[in-house]
Amino acid sequence: MQKSGPVKAVEVTANEEMKLPDARGHFGPYGGRFVAETLMGPLEELTRAYERYLKDPEFLAELDSELKHYVGRPSPLYHAKRWSERLGGAQIYLKREDLNHTGAHKINNTVGQALLAHRMGKTRIIAETGAGQHGVASATVAAKLGLECVVYMGSEDIKRQSVNVFRMKLLGARVVAVEAGSKTLKDALNEAMRDWVTNVDDTFYIIGTVAGPHPYPAMVRDFQVVIGRETRQQCLDMTGHLPDALVACVGGGSNAIGLFYPFIKDSNVRMYGVEAGGDGIETGRHAAPLNAGSPGVLHGNRTYLMEDKNGQIIDTHSISAGLDYPGVGPEHAWLKDTGRARYVAINDDEALAAFHNLTRTEGIMPALESSHALAYTEKLAPQMSRDEIIVVNLSGRGDKDIQTVAVREGISL
Amino acid sequence: MSRIKDCFDNLHKCGGKALVPFITAGDPDPEITLPLMQALVRGGADIIELGVPFSDPMADGPVIQRSSERALKHATSLNDVLRIVANFRKENQKTPVVLMGYLNPVEVMGYQEFAKRASEAGVDGVLLVDLPPEESDELQLALNRYDLNQVFLLSPTTSDERLALICSKASGFLYYVSLKGVTGSNRLNVDDVAKKISHIRSKTGLPIGVGFGIKDAATARAVAGFSDAVIVGSALVERIAQLGEHKDRLIEDVTVYLTELRTAIDAP
Numbered sequence: 001m002q003k004s005g006p007v008k009a010v011e012v013t014a015n016e017e018m019k020l021p022d023a024r025g026h027f028g029p030y031g032g033r034f035v036a037e038t039l040m041g042p043l044e045e046l047t048r049a050y051e052r053y054l055k056d057p058e059f060l061a062e063l064d065s066e067l068k069h070y071v072g073r074p075s076p077l078y079h080a081k082r083w084s085e086r087l088g089g090a091q092i093y094l095k096r097e098d099l100n101h102t103g104a105h106k107i108n109n110t111v112g113q114a115l116l117a118h119r120m121g122k123t124r125i126i127a128e129t130g131a132g133q134h135g136v137a138s139a140t141v142a143a144k145l146g147l148e149c150v151v152y153m154g155s156e157d158i159k160r161q162s163v164n165v166f167r168m169k170l171l172g173a174r175v176v177a178v179e180a181g182s183k184t185l186k187d188a189l190n191e192a193m194r195d196w197v198t199n200v201d202d203t204f205y206i207i208g209t210v211a212g213p214h215p216y217p218a219m220v221r222d223f224q225v226v227i228g229r230e231t232r233q234q235c236l237d238m239t240g241h242l243p244d245a246l247v248a249c250v251g252g253g254s255n256a257i258g259l260f261y262p263f264i265k266d267s268n269v270r271m272y273g274v275e276a277g278g279d280g281i282e283t284g285r286h287a288a289p290l291n292a293g294s295p296g297v298l299h300g301n302r303t304y305l306m307e308d309k310n311g312q313i314i315d316t317h318s319i320s321a322g323l324d325y326p327g328v329g330p331e332h333a334w335l336k337d338t339g340r341a342r343y344v345a346i347n348d349d350e351a352l353a354a355f356h357n358l359t360r361t362e363g364i365m366p367a368l369e370s371s372h373a374l375a376y377t378e379k380l381a382p383q384m385s386r387d388e389i390i391v392v393n394l395s396g397r398g399d400k401d402i403q404t405v406a407v408r409e410g411i412s413l
Numbered sequence: 414m415s416r417i418k419d420c421f422d423n424l425h426k427c428g429g430k431a432l433v434p435f436i437t438a439g440d441p442d443p444e445i446t447l448p449l450m451q452a453l454v455r456g457g458a459d460i461i462e463l464g465v466p467f468s469d470p471m472a473d474g475p476v477i478q479r480s481s482e483r484a485l486k487h488a489t490s491l492n493d494v495l496r497i498v499a500n501f502r503k504e505n506q507k508t509p510v511v512l513m514g515y516l517n518p519v520e521v522m523g524y525q526e527f528a529k530r531a532s533e534a535g536v537d538g539v540l541l542v543d544l545p546p547e548e549s550d551e552l553q554l555a556l557n558r559y560d561l562n563q564v565f566l567l568s569p570t571t572s573d574e575r576l577a578l579i580c581s582k583a584s585g586f587l588y589y590v591s592l593k594g595v596t597g598s599n600r601l602n603v604d605d606v607a608k609k610i611s612h613i614r615s616k617t618g619l620p621i622g623v624g625f626g627i628k629d630a631a632t633a634r635a636v637a638g639f640s641d642a643v644i645v646g647s648a649l650v651e652r653i654a655q656l657g658e659h660k661d662r663l664i665e666d667v668t669v670y671l672t673e674l675r676t677a678i679d680a681p
């Protein structure tokens with residue numbers, strides 16, 4: 001077996017389809033820039049900066065260095081032998097994004113955007129967060145760069161993720177509870193947009209997922225694509241061939257697009273995005289717009305949404321705060337329509353079972369978000385042969401979720 | 414014919430300025446919206462901006478967010494809003510009505526269907542806050558087909574390049590957002606806005622309305638000095654929030670408030 005060489009975070013591999021989005025941020029009919037006029041100028045400014053610095057060798061070298069020495073990249077690709085054996089089918093490899101600094105893939109993007117903010121002369125960053133992972137990752141880079149940081153979080157999520165709230169505060173961020181609407185991630189995003197429109201001169205808005213107005217879906221993808229680039233190289237080095245299937249959970253979809261993107265042209269590599277099925281798709285209480293939603297416009301882009309017949313956004317439900325979002329990144333909408341990726345749903349109970357299974361079998365405690373991808377892998381692996389390979393994106397670690405798990409199972413800590 | 418154009422032409426002839434109140438349809442309940450619109454006209458409104466409630470009003474401050482929430486408690490839909498406008502038109506053929514809101518309810522109804530039904534209901538113009546001109550071509554085709562105006566926002570961050578683009582697509586009037594922020598957030602700086610309006614005027618012949626941050630008669634009067642229309646939203650919606658339970662007083666109060674603004678704007 002060959003030792004895996006370092007994979008450049010920002011080097012474009014031949015496999016990557018660089019045609020999308022178009023100049024105005026469209027992935028087919030999806031994406032675009034649907035915001036109030038006040039934000040159009042700032043978004044144009046951001047797009048120019050992002051396009052410039054993603055070609056700037058000095059910026060890229062700094063980003064690579066931060067990803068290596070601060071984030072701890074490359075993250076390992078781990079062969080989960082006991083779990084594979086137990087499932088009795090394909091060999092399962094876990095892309096260990098849970099081992100990144102702050103415990104999830106979110107930091108890849110916040111490091112990139114914060115460096116960009118710094119270059120653009122912005123002194124204040126704002127972020128929205130659901131599970132709190134993106135909020136923590138934003139507060140972390142803000143502390144490191146000496147930037148003021150305000151994180152918007154739904155009051156419902158603040159209750160579910162009190163440990164992450166405290167982490168953000170320890171890092172010096174101000175956490176603002178959002179009481180509007182369903183008091184979850186979508187409302188936090190609305191509130192962050194309102195802050196941005198008010199303080200646009202000195203403020204950089206770090207969106208945590210591949211949604212929002214152009215250039216965010218493309219920019220966040222470009223900062224997360226390091227996941228897939230490393231995976232491709234590591235898988236080749238370890239096994240001599242590419243994976244047969246990729247599995248990742250999809251809320252907004254940043255960890256999934258990061259893994260999928262460098263494989264889009266490898267037509268033999270199947271891709272599975274796993275949405276939050278909540279109480280079950282048939283109950284209507286879920287967060288699976290690609291499985292059971294319809295196209296519409298929210299948060300600056302056109303994509304699949306959970307909406308009613310009058311175009312109002314409906315409340316979502318998931319055991320995992322990070323997947324509890326009524327939209328999805330526009331590139332996933334496009335990959336669904338083109339058939340390049342398949343989107344499935346896993347309900348709360350299945351995700352919880354997978355959480356326990358991986359913890360007990362491999363000694364790795366996954367985030368409840370990532371547990372959705374693991375639960376689908378438990379269905380997929382037995383249908384595949386022992387010489388086939390599945391790579392699952394283990395997008396975050398589960399420490400933040402133990403309270404949720406305990407409450408759900410009637411255990412008091 | 415365009416009611417909006419006629420309205421501005423008539424005002425122009427006598428040196429008057431338009432008073433444009435905003436209310437959210439269905440706030441606090443769908444039954445009161447028609448009498449409220451009639452009260453606005455009695456109080457001196459030249460054009461009515463009627464808000465279409467949306468679950469995620471990203472560009473609005475707390476006052477208008479809550480008005481949307483109250484309207485949605487009664488499930489006020491775009492269909493309901495069009496029905497209200499149709500009822501208003503039975504008695505009023507003159508006062509233009511501009512629907513203001515977010516794209517998604519229109520997107521879900523379908524652009525052609527929306528334009529056709531809005532026109533049948535007697536709507537005159539449409540302002541979708543999250544639909545910039547870059548994304549509006551398809552809707553614009555549909556609106557043009559039914560002679561509906563499309564109003565666009567201008568803001569302090571709008572570059573000259575964008576100003577040219579927006580002016581080339583807009584019809585009816587332009588809506589200048591007087592400050593960076595959400596609706597109802599602050600008081601505007603009259604001198605800054607006056608300078609901006611004079612710059613915009615050098616680029617277009619369209620009437621220019623000013624909104625955001627106009628909370629009282631004095632500001633309304635000052636803004637009327639250099640714009641073509643004074644748009645009042647949050648300050649009015651806040652009154653509706655406070656008097657929502659007392660419908661008779663609400664109608665009376667709104668009429669009196671509009672009359673105050675009207676008098677201030679018209680004062681020689």
